[in-house]
Amino acid sequence: MSAIPIRLYPEQPKQVYLYAxxxxxxxxxxxxxxxxxxLEAQGIEVLWLEQQSCCGQPAYTSGYTDSxxxxxxxxxxxxxxxxxxxxxxxxxxxxxxxxxxxxxxKECDSDALAKFSNQVFEWGEFLLNICxxxxxxxxxxxxxxxxxxxxARREMGIAETTMRLxxxxxxxxxxxxxxxxxxxxxGGSFAKRHQDISLAMVADKxxxxxxxxxxxxxxxDWGCLLNINSYLEQQQSGMRGQHIATFIWQRCYxxxx
Amino acid sequence: xxxxxxxxxxxQQSKVALADPQLRSSFRNAMDYLQDxxxxxxxxxxxxxxxxxxxxxxxxxxxxxxxELLEQLESSCTNNGIVVHWAEDAQQAREIVSGILAExxxxxxxxxxxxxxxxxALNEHLAALNxxxxxxxxxxxxxxxxxxxxxxxxxxxxxxxKQEVAELFAKHIDGFEYTEDVDxxxxxxxxxxxxxxxHADAGITGVNFAVAQTGTLCLVENEGxxxxxxxxxxxxxxxxxxxxxVESLNDIPPLLSLLTRSATGQAITTYFxxxxxxxxxxxxxxxxxxxxxxxxxxxxxxxxxxxxRASLQCIRCGACMNHCPxxxxxxxxxxxxxxxxxxxxxxxxxLLGLEATGDLVTASSLCGACESVCPVNIPIPALLRExxxxxxxxxxxxxxxxxxxxxxxxxxxxxxxxxxxxxxxxVLYRGLSFFVVRFSFLMPRLPAIWGPQRSNxxxxxxxxxxxxxxxxKNS
Ligand code: SF4
Numbered sequence: 001m002s003a004i005p006i007r008l009y010p011e012q013p014k015q016v017y018l019y020a021x022x023x024x025x026x027x028x029x030x031x032x033x034x035x036x037x038x039l040e041a042q043g044i045e046v047l048w049l050e051q052q053s054c055c056g057q058p059a060y061t062s063g064y065t066d067s068x069x070x071x072x073x074x075x076x077x078x079x080x081x082x083x084x085x086x087x088x089x090x091x092x093x094x095x096x097x098x099x100x101x102x103x104x105x106k107e108c109d110s111d112a113l114a115k116f117s118n119q120v121f122e123w124g125e126f127l128l129n130i131c132x133x134x135x136x137x138x139x140x141x142x143x144x145x146x147x148x149x150x151x152a153r154r155e156m157g158i159a160e161t162t163m164r165l166x167x168x169x170x171x172x173x174x175x176x177x178x179x180x181x182x183x184x185x186x187g188g189s190f191a192k193r194h195q196d197i198s199l200a201m202v203a204d205k206x207x208x209x210x211x212x213x214x215x216x217x218x219x220x221d222w223g224c225l226l227n228i229n230s231y232l233e234q235q236q237s238g239m240r241g242q243h244i245a246t247f248i249w250q251r252c253y254x255x256x257x
Numbered sequence: 258x259x260x261x262x263x264x265x266x267x268x269q270q271s272k273v274a275l276a277d278p279q280l281r282s283s284f285r286n287a288m289d290y291l292q293d294x295x296x297x298x299x300x301x302x303x304x305x306x307x308x309x310x311x312x313x314x315x316x317x318x319x320x321x322x323x324x325e326l327l328e329q330l331e332s333s334c335t336n337n338g339i340v341v342h343w344a345e346d347a348q349q350a351r352e353i354v355s356g357i358l359a360e361x362x363x364x365x366x367x368x369x370x371x372x373x374x375x376x377x378a379l380n381e382h383l384a385a386l387n388x389x390x391x392x393x394x395x396x397x398x399x400x401x402x403x404x405x406x407x408x409x410x411x412x413x414x415x416x417x418x419k420q421e422v423a424e425l426f427a428k429h430i431d432g433f434e435y436t437e438d439v440d441x442x443x444x445x446x447x448x449x450x451x452x453x454x455x456h457a458d459a460g461i462t463g464v465n466f467a468v469a470q471t472g473t474l475c476l477v478e479n480e481g482x483x484x485x486x487x488x489x490x491x492x493x494x495x496x497x498x499x500x501x502x503v504e505s506l507n508d509i510p511p512l513l514s515l516l517t518r519s520a521t522g523q524a525i526t527t528y529f530x531x532x533x534x535x536x537x538x539x540x541x542x543x544x545x546x547x548x549x550x551x552x553x554x555x556x557x558x559x560x561x562x563x564x565x566r567a568s569l570q571c572i573r574c575g576a577c578m579n580h581c582p583x584x585x586x587x588x589x590x591x592x593x594x595x596x597x598x599x600x601x602x603x604x605x606x607x608l609l610g611l612e613a614t615g616d617l618v619t620a621s622s623l624c625g626a627c628e629s630v631c632p633v634n635i636p637i638p639a640l641l642r643e644x645x646x647x648x649x650x651x652x653x654x655x656x657x658x659x660x661x662x663x664x665x666x667x668x669x670x671x672x673x674x675x676x677x678x679x680x681x682x683x684v685l686y687r688g689l690s691f692f693v694v695r696f697s698f699l700m701p702r703l704p705a706i707w708g709p710q711r712s713n714x715x716x717x718x719x720x721x722x723x724x725x726x727x728x729x730k731n732s
Contacts, residue, residue, distance in 0.1 A: 020721050022680075026690050027714060029721035033728075048725050051683035059673050061623055063645025067677035074681040150624035183582050187622025194620050195708045196272050200281075200586045201622070202711070230711040 004157035009129045013084050015045045016126070019096070021089040022054035023222035024243070031222075031242070034249035035088050035123050041253065042131045049078050057095040060103065062189045072100055073107050081115040086126045088245065089221050090152025090162075093122040098155055124220055124244060125158045128165045137169035139251035145175050145214035147205070147228065147241065149221035150183050162220050166244065169251060172216075177208040186227035202231045210239060217241040264594045264605060267616040271587035280416060284588050287415050291579040294522025295630070305632075312515045313634040315508045316570035323560065326469040326502045327551065333472030337534040339547045347377035350552045354379060354461070354494055355386055357548050361492050363388065363458030367450075369478065369486040370394035371463030372410050372573060373496045373552060375595045376608065379461070390461075391453050393482040398446055402429045408589025410596060411520045411575040416588055450482065460486035460544070464497035465572070466512060467549070470505045474549065476530040477516060479523075484530050493544040495532070499551050500560075500569040512572060515632035519574035555607040558658065564643050568603045570633040575600075577627035577637060583620055592617060599627035603640045610659030611648045618644045690720045 016039065020032040039046050056071035075096075079085060087093035097120035101113040127133040146166060153159040159181075166174055185191060185201025192198075206228060209217055217239050219225050225241040232239050249255040274280055299305035319326060331341045342357075344350035350373075358366065366383065368374065368390055380401070383390045392401040396413035400406065402425045407413030414422070419437050426445055427435045433445050462483055466475040474495050476483045487493045503509065517523045536543030559565045578584040578598025589597035594605040594617065602621065605614045623638040631637065647657075648664035679685045697716035706713055 022686075022690070025721040026693055026716045029717050029719055029724045032721040033724055050687075050722065050725075053680040053683060053686035054676075056680065059676055061642060061645075062673065063642065063647075063649050064670075064673040064676075065646045067673045070677050071680040150622070150626070154625040154629055181626070183622050183624035183626065185582070185622060187624065190619065190622045191707050194268070194271075194583075196268075196275050197583055197586060197620065198622070199708060199710055200275050201582055226714045227707075227711070230707060230714050234710055234712040 004154075007129075007157075010084075012042070012131050013044065015047055015083050017047045017049060017079060017083055017085045019049075019052060019055075019085050019087045019092065021087065021092045021222060023226060024088050027222060027226060028243055028246070031246045032088060034243070034255065035086075035245035037255065038127065038133075038245065038249055038253065039086065039123075039131075042127070042133065044131070047083065051078050055092045055095040056103075057092060057099075058188050060095065060099065061187070065103070069103050069107065072103050076100055076104060076108060076113070076116065079116060079119075081112050081119060084119045084121060084126070084130075085116075086121055086123050088123050088243070089223065090122050090149045090156050090158060091221050091223055093120055093125075094151040094155035096120045122152065122156055122158055122161075122220065124162045124165045125156070128161055133165070133168075135165070135168040135248060135252045137171045137251055138254055139169070139171055141171045141173075142216060143173045143175055143212075143214045144216035144218055144247070145177050145209055145212045146244075147177075147184060147209065147217065147219045147224055148180075149219065149224050152220060153181060162244065165248075166218065169248075172251070175212040175214050177212050179204070179208055184224045184228055186223050188223070191227055198227075199231075202227055206231050206235070206237070206239075210237060214239075216247060218244050218247050220244050264592060264609065264614050264617055265612075267591060267593065267620060270593060271591040271620075274587045274591045279418075280588055281586060283416060283418065284585050287412070288579050288585045291521070291575075295519055295576060295579070296522075298518040298522040298524065308511060308515055309632055309634055311511045312572075312632050313570065315503065315512060316572070316633045317567075319503045319508065320500065320560070320566060320569055322504070323500070323502070326504060327499060329469040330467055330472060330502050331551075333469060334474075334549055335472075337472045339472060339474075339534060339549050342548060342550045344377075344550055344552045344554070346554050347552075350377045350496070350550055350554065351379055351382040353550050354496070355382060355388070357492065357494055358383075358386075358388060358459055361459060361546070363492065365453070365457045366390045366459045366461055367393045367453050367457040367482075367486050367490065368397070369460070369462035369476070369483040370397050370413070371461065371496050372407075372595060373463055373498055374461065375407060376554065377496075377552065379496075391450070391457070393450050393454070393480075393486055394478070395443065395446060395480060395482075398450070399425060402426075406590065406595070408597065409575060409578060410573055410598075410600075416590070450485075454485045454489045457490045459492040459494060460488075460490040461494045461496065462486050464495050464501055464549075465516065466509060467497055467502050468504075468506055468509065469502050472533060473506070474532040474547075475509060475513075476532065477513065477526050477528075478530070479521075479527045481528055484528055487530060487532055488543050491544055492546045492548070493532070493535075494548045494550065496550050496552060499553050499556050500571075516572050516574050519576040519630065519632040555609075559604070559607040562658075565603075565607070565640060567635050568600075568607070568640055570635050571600055571604070572633060573600070574632055576630045576632065580626045580630050582622070582624060582626065599637045600635075603635070603637055603644065606644055606658055606660070610663075611644065612660030612663035615648050615660075615664040618648060687720070687722050690722065694718055694720050694723075 056068040060068035148159040184205040185198040399414040408416040465477045535547045584598040627637045
């Protein structure tokens with residue numbers, strides 16, 4: 001896994017699916033709308049599947065492979081594999097792209113799975129590498145710190161991509177926290193089952209993020225944000241993480257949400 | 258190993274460790290240091306990935322012919338005059354060692370660093386037989402004096418501050434005057450060890466690699482104690498896990514380079530010993546007899562299941578623990594398994610069964626830091642996921658892991674069945690998410706899902722599904 005193969009990107013398509021993830025659906029739907037509108041601004045028709053729910057990752061990582069498989073199968077079968085799937089989370093993108101093929105091996109056609117896996121892109125990765133987006137920053141000068149999820153970094157290999165995308169905003173100074181590549185301690189059911197260890201991890205993460213004195217905390221993954229924000233809120237810190245889509249929409253498209 | 262409490266109590270043990278700021282900062286500093294050293298030694302871009310590919314390929318090739326290579330190793334060693342013994346489990350391994358010692362009438366033993374000897378609880382066994390067994394690796398010596406277990410597979414005493422070491426020495430070494438000067442501490446221990454080397458009846462070491470074609474046992478170390486242990490006493494007993502065999506001498510340089518760089522950031526260690534026979538008539542030194550004890554102790558079980566075979570690729574470099582955010586916070590002792598950290602989580606279930614190690618298997622956010630530095634590319638997170646799954650499945654085969662299904666809980670299982678039902682039925686999912694956002698104001702009042710220091714996450718007031726429907730209506 002340490003050597004993630006270099007990914008070749010296709011031309012910009014006419015249509016894409018937006019796969020929002022269950023967390024964005026319930027905790028930050030506005031990020032979903034922002035992400036969708038930015039895609040539309042590139043001239044892309046965005047297809048929204050009413051039947052999308054969750055990629056199945058929580059069950060999968062908890063060892064409930066059978067439940068995960070059934071959820072994955074239902075989700076997988078929703079898609080036409082000719083159309084790219086743009087995912088609003090590095091971690092769910094990793095699940096769809098890297099784990100569906102083996103998880104559904106016995107259930108679904110392997111060619112279709114391979115094709116599907118190839119069509120899965122994380123949202124920022126899609127904008128930068130396929131749409132070749134050029135962001136025009138209309139916001140005030142500010143300082144932001146980014147937290148990349150472990151799956152974005154190590155599974156999808158797109159931590160740098162997210163940074164390159166955000167670096168296009170010339171009024172935003174991106175600051176690097178200490179231990180940037182360290183996990184925030186979320187890990188799905190890990191945060192509940194091993195609360196104390198997870199807490200120690202998120203406390204350190206928050207400390208390093210706060211030390212940067214950035215005005216914005218950004219991430220492309222709501223899993224990490226859920227965890228980090230919950231900690232920041234309980235500590236009554238003024239910092240609160242938001243999805244990069246919201247940040248880009250507000251600064252570059254002047255969008256209200 | 259006596260002080261290993263039990264992996265089953267991992268949660269409580271890690272709680273104690275987390276509450277100890279001294280311990281946490283010691284581990285954090287040590288891990289930072291080791292991470293840096295490793296990064297420096299692979300600083301050339303691509304150098305790690307290239308070597309890793311070779312390392313992985315070598316380990317895979319050797320494991321794929323493990324039975325043949327072991328037979329070949331036995332015959333090469335026998336030809337060289339090394340006596341080969343086979344131990345199926347820890348008890349057999351202990352008995353073989355004490356049998357050899359009894360035959361040689363050995364009453365005192367010096368030991369080089371060997372995690373396998375920890376695994377088979379050799380020290381306790383020898384102590385019960387009134388055989389004095391002194392650890393000669395500095396870190397092992399320190400934890401032995403403290404009557405503790407190693408907290409790291411490469412740096413056994415990494416949790417100890419120099420003040421603690423000084424106190425231990427003052428208590429146990431005759432004539433030692435309390436000092437915290439590191440050089441003086443090392444000197445004091447070396448004097449004790451020198452004397453012991455000269456007078457020990459037997460030396461026991463581990464083995465890092467064994468070469469099947471030539472019958473060569475390789476021992477990697479920095480202190481020279483491995484060389485002393487394997488050459489000065491008249492008998493040398495080498496303990497080795499069966500997975501450590503490689504095919505030819507050509508396999509050694511890449512693996513050695515990966516091992517030392519990954520472990521301590523060294524291009525090579527100070528000592529690299531290649532032991533190929535007992536003392537020959539023309540030799541000036543060396544033991545009269547060399548014994549090799551090949552230990553299985555659960556390894557064939559991991560071998561027989563293809564999903565888990567990769568765990569045997571391990572060359573015990575410790576990089577995975579040095580980069581593990583959980584290990585850095587709870588330290589090595591919390592695991593209470595001989596092998597702590599990520600590698601411990603994937604091999605302990607084979608040694609101890611899943612029932613005993615269920616909490617170790619879940620104690621990972623699957624962040625993948627371990628996998629990204631593993632010199633032989635073991636997919637640790639994927640193996641953890643398999644183990645989690647097996648902990649819930651009834652055993653399907655004879656070679657199944659001990660303790661399969663031991664972590665089955667009906668309550669938990671029903672949660673995931675409900676999860677499945679909801680997530681596969683769009684109407685139910687939308688109903689549920691609607692319910693969640695509708696009653697989101699209740700969230701803060703529900704029991705804290707992640708404990709008191711994190712507020713419950715607050716759902717939005719509408720779901721994206723709702724917003725999308727509104728959007729459709731308006732357009
Ligand atoms: S699993 Fe990999 S990183 Fe960990 S000790 Fe073994 S070889 Fe080293």
